[in-house]
Amino acid sequence: MQNSSSKQDRIAEYKALIARITPKSKLAVGCWRAFWVGGLICVFGQTLIDYGRASLKLNQSQASAFASIVLVFLTAALTGVGVFDQIAKYAGAGTVVPITGFANAMVSPAMEFRPEGFVLGTGAKLFTIAGPVLVYGISASVIVGLISYFVR
Amino acid sequence: MNAPNRMGHQTIVYRNTPWITATACAAGPREAQGPLGDKFDLVADTPDFGQESYEQAEVALLREACRICLDKADLGEKGVEAMLGGDLLNQIMPSSLAARSLKIPFLGMYGACSTMSEGLLVGGLLVDGGYASPVLCTAGSHYATAERQFRYPLEYGNQRTPASQWTVTGAGVALLSLPDPQVHPLAKLTRACMGRVVDMGVTDANNMGAAMAPAAAATLCAYFDDTGDTPEQFDRVITGDLGYVGSELLLEWSDKMGHPLPRERMMDCGLTIYDPQQDSHAGGSGCGCSAVVLSSFILPKLQSGEWRRVLFMATGALLSPTTSMQGETIPGVAHAVVIEGVR
Numbered sequence: 085m086q087n088s089s090s091k092q093d094r095i096a097e098y099k100a101l102i103a104r105i106t107p108k109s110k111l112a113v114g115c116w117r118a119f120w121v122g123g124l125i126c127v128f129g130q131t132l133i134d135y136g137r138a139s140l141k142l143n144q145s146q147a148s149a150f151a152s153i154v155l156v157f158l159t160a161a162l163t164g165v166g167v168f169d170q171i172a173k174y175a176g177a178g179t180v181v182p183i184t185g186f187a188n189a190m191v192s193p194a195m196e197f198r199p200e201g202f203v204l205g206t207g208a209k210l211f212t213i214a215g216p217v218l219v220y221g222i223s224a225s226v227i228v229g230l231i232s233y234f235v236r
Numbered sequence: 237m238n239a240p241n242r243m244g245h246q247t248i249v250y251r252n253t254p255w256i257t258a259t260a261c262a263a264g265p266r267e268a269q270g271p272l273g274d275k276f277d278l279v280a281d282t283p284d285f286g287q288e289s290y291e292q293a294e295v296a297l298l299r300e301a302c303r304i305c306l307d308k309a310d311l312g313e314k315g316v317e318a319m320l321g322g323d324l325l326n327q328i329m330p331s332s333l334a335a336r337s338l339k340i341p342f343l344g345m346y347g348a349c350s351t352m353s354e355g356l357l358v359g360g361l362l363v364d365g366g367y368a369s370p371v372l373c374t375a376g377s378h379y380a381t382a383e384r385q386f387r388y389p390l391e392y393g394n395q396r397t398p399a400s401q402w403t404v405t406g407a408g409v410a411l412l413s414l415p416d417p418q419v420h421p422l423a424k425l426t427r428a429c430m431g432r433v434v435d436m437g438v439t440d441a442n443n444m445g446a447a448m449a450p451a452a453a454a455t456l457c458a459y460f461d462d463t464g465d466t467p468e469q470f471d472r473v474i475t476g477d478l479g480y481v482g483s484e485l486l487l488e489w490s491d492k493m494g495h496p497l498p499r500e501r502m503m504d505c506g507l508t509i510y511d512p513q514q515d516s517h518a519g520g521s522g523c524g525c526s527a528v529v530l531s532s533f534i535l536p537k538l539q540s541g542e543w544r545r546v547l548f549m550a551t552g553a554l555l556s557p558t559t560s561m562q563g564e565t566i567p568g569v570a571h572a573v574v575i576e577g578v579r
Contacts, residue, residue: 095437098489102438102446105484107398107518114395163391172393179393188393196389199289213392 114176121171122178129155129182152183159187164195189213241364244462246455247429254363254412255421255578257370260305261531262297263524264379264405270510275532276406277304283380283405290380291330294323294407297524298334298376301407301531305372309411316340316411320359321374322351323523324382324403331374340372348552349448349477350431351375352408352527353571356548357428359412360573364425369414375550376407377522386441386557399443401479402516404509408527410535423538427574429459433554435567441560445482445506445518448551451568452478453489455549459572460495467497471543474534476526476550476570477506479519505529505550526550538577545576 129151136147162168168188172179179185193212197205211218241249262278264285273279278300280286285293298321306313319338321331322345335342347354355373362368380390382403388394412425434451452475460466467473478486483504490497505526506519530548537543549572560566 097492098436098450101485101488102443102481105488106443106446106481109395109397163393166391169391169393173395176395185393188391192389192392195391196384199291213388 117174118176118178118181120178121175122181125155125179125182125184155183156187159184160191163188163191186214186217189217243427244458246432246458247427247462248357248361249427250360250364250425252364252366252414253424253426253576254360254369255415255419256410256423256425256535256575257413257416257419257421258305258309258411259409259422259531259535260301260308261408261528262301262304262406263528264297266379266402266514267404267406267509267520267528270514272509272529272532275536276528277301277531280405283378290378290384291325294325294330294376294378294381294405295333297378297405298323298330298374298407298409299337301376301409302334302338302372302374305409305411309370311370311411313339316370316372317368318343318359318362319372319374320345320355320362321372321376321409322346322355323376324348325385330376330378330381334374334376341368345375347550347569347571348554349377349444349521349523349525350550350552350569350571351523352530353428353476353548353550353573356410356412356425356573357430357571360425360428363412363414366414369412371412372409373412374407374409375523375527377403377405377524379403379405379522382522386555396517397442398517399440399445399479399481400517401444401477401506401519401521402510402514403522404477404520404525404528406524406528408524408529408531410531421578422535423575424578425573426576427459427463429455429462429549429572431455431549431570431572432458433567433569435565438566439560439563441555441566443481444477444521444553444566445479446485447553447555447566448478448568448570449482449485449489452482452486452549452551452570453493453495455570455572456486456490456497456547457493457495459547467495467501470501470545470547472503472534473497473501473547474549475502475504475506476552477519477521478504478551479506479517479521481518482551483507508533523550534575538575541577541579543577545574548573548575
């Protein structure tokens with residue numbers, strides 16, 4: 085018993101040492117970069133919606149879909165030419181949170197697992213990153229939908 | 237009854253001091269831009285090395301490093317009696333595939349990033365006992381194959397944490413043989429210390445240095461206790477890929493365990509292979525890291541006589557994506573070999 089408690093103490097002591105020595109991510113810099121790049125992406129998205137409504141005569145939901153399609157397309161293209169991960173490395177959550185993050189999470193495994201073939205590689209591994217977002221995002225939307233249907 | 241070539245709990249003595257008679261390494265373009273870049277025998281112009289997949293590139297780097305080493309020793313494949321090698325991928329396929337084309341009897345090794353010193357330790361035993369000579373010891377890794385197996389797709393836009401390390405694309409090999417008056421050796425093996433698997437409850441797979449440092453400290457303490465040696469008796473005490481975080485932890489933790497290490501005699505291969513400007517965060521890692529630095533930097537210094545005696549201890553973090561996802565902690569292991577100059 086004494087032996088195991090001293091082992092626990094040693095582990096606790098080591099964990100404190102790790103916390104002291106391991107450098108921390110720079111939170112303020114990271115937040116600022118995520119804010120301005122993410123903000124810029126959202127401004128661009130809003131511009132697309134306004135353009136869709138004014139020039140393409142789309143209604144609000146059509147214009148939103150139009151903006152999503154353009155952002156997804158651009159992200160997929162930038163991922164394909166190997167630029168998007170460089171931007172994301174700088175911006176962090178600024179590119180992850182908008183729909184650009186979702187597009188990148190789909191295209192990057194599709195490219196990565198291409199050598200294992202279209203079926204067992206790209207096909208099977210396509211959702212390795214985006215899968216959890218889809219599963220729990222859709223599940224949550226179903227629950228919220230049911231609540232709003234019955235409670236209203 | 238104690239084994240006759242045993243010293244203390246974990247240390248072994250090579251009675252016949254196996255020689256390292258040749259070495260070679262091959263590495264990728266990023267490694268070539270580092271401080272050791274002009275010392276590599278072969279540099280791949282692109283990370284895929286002209287192959288169809290990164291896995292095949294890893295195989296090709298290993299195979300070419302072996303070929304160059306055999307050429308340097310003026311040996312054909314038939315002249316080598318055993319090959320001991322490993323890498324980081326599932327079922328150590330790159331090493332097996334490299335061995336397929338070499339037609340040398342092959343024993344697969346796995347010690348995560350500690351593979352190079354594990355291979356030297358066991359290969360030294362084969363030579364020392366008179367069971368095989370020469371013996372080829374190999375280790376290799378590839379950034380892209382390790383990322384895909386352990387982390388994310390290459391083009392996935394994530395940020396690396398400051399403690400994360402960069403897997404070295406490269407392979408290093410060394411040829412061991414019985415002392416032979418006809419040959420000019422690079423160095424010799426005199427002792428080795430087999431490491432225990434040590435677990436201090438680290439679960440952060442982005443902080444491998446922290447997972448490995450206690451194992452490194454345990455092996456060093458065991459070696460110094462077993463032999464009565466002190467760190468001052470080595471020109472360098474060399475760790476494999478602890479990186480910045482792990483190296484600092486090793487200094488502190490060894491001190492706590494009663495074996496303070498002099499900072500000026502410590503060296504980490506992961507901190508040697510890249511320039512800090514290369515954005516590799518806490519340093520290099522991977523089986524290839526210690527193997528390439530051994531071949532391109534450490535052995536030449538022992539051959540020239542600049543260093544006389546080093547403790548070469550590659551360190552491995554023992555995890556698989558499955559055990560990590562199941563919440564298992566990450567134990568570490570470190571094996572040490574004492575390498576001495578011959579002149």
